[in-house]
Amino acid sequence: MSQGGRLVITQDQLEELAERYNELVSLVNTLSQNLTVVNMTINELNNAKAVLEQLGKGAVSDSYVTIGSGVYIKADAKDNTRVLVDIGEDYVAEMPIQQAIELINNRLNELNATRERLEEQLAQAIRSSNELRDLLTAIYASLARRQGTVGPKAGP
Numbered sequence: 001m002s003q004g005g006r007l008v009i010t011q012d013q014l015e016e017l018a019e020r021y022n023e024l025v026s027l028v029n030t031l032s033q034n035l036t037v038v039n040m041t042i043n044e045l046n047n048a049k050a051v052l053e054q055l056g057k058g059a060v061s062d063s064y065v066t067i068g069s070g071v072y073i074k075a076d077a078k079d080n081t082r083v084l085v086d087i088g089e090d091y092v093a094e095m096p097i098q099q100a101i102e103l104i105n106n107r108l109n110e111l112n113a114t115r116e117r118l119e120e121q122l123a124q125a126i127r128s129s130n131e132l133r134d135l136l137t138a139i140y141a142s143l144a145r146r147q148g149t150v151g152p153k154a155g156p
Contacts, residue, residue: 009139014136014139017132017135017136017139018136020132021129021132021133021136024125024128024129024132025129027125027129028122028125028126028129031118031121031122031125032122034118035115035118035119035122038111038114038115038118039115041111042108042111042112042115045104045107045108045111046108048104049101049104049105049108051063052083052097052100052101052104053101055077055080055083055097056080056081056097056098056101058080060077060080062074062075062076062077063075063077080097081096081097082094082095082096082097083095083097083100085100085103087103
């Protein structure tokens with residue numbers, strides 16, 4: 001690869017570098033999307049936890065509750081001691097509010113750990129893609145200088 005202080009790169013190697021760069025850009029996009037979903041879920045859980053805490057204190061007598069697809073109905077909380085909680089796999093369980101809050105806290109801990117991992121992976125993917133982009137830019141600039149085609153040619 002090195003000849004007299006110069007780096008020699010084949011067309012195949014250059015194409016591999018470009019392909020790897022595209023893979024890294026795709027990874028950055030995927031990680032960003034995953035991070036957005038995790039952050040939205042954390043926000044939803046924090047909102048649910050806040051409402052449960054208020055409900056447990058008896059501070060909420062009526063509220064709007066979702067029935068799905070962004071549709072809400074007004075509901076009176078006749079029993080403010082127990083709630084139904086999604087426990088996964090399309091199952092719900094009735095439990096005391098404090099137990100539901102504990103379950104939410106456990107989910108929040110897991111999601112915060114996931115967010116940290118995603119943020120680390122995203123930062124690494126961004127660093128790697130930036131390094132590879134800079135390398136490819138330098139290679140293409142060097143090729144353009146060697147071929148004398150630094151910019152587009154003006155008319156005749």
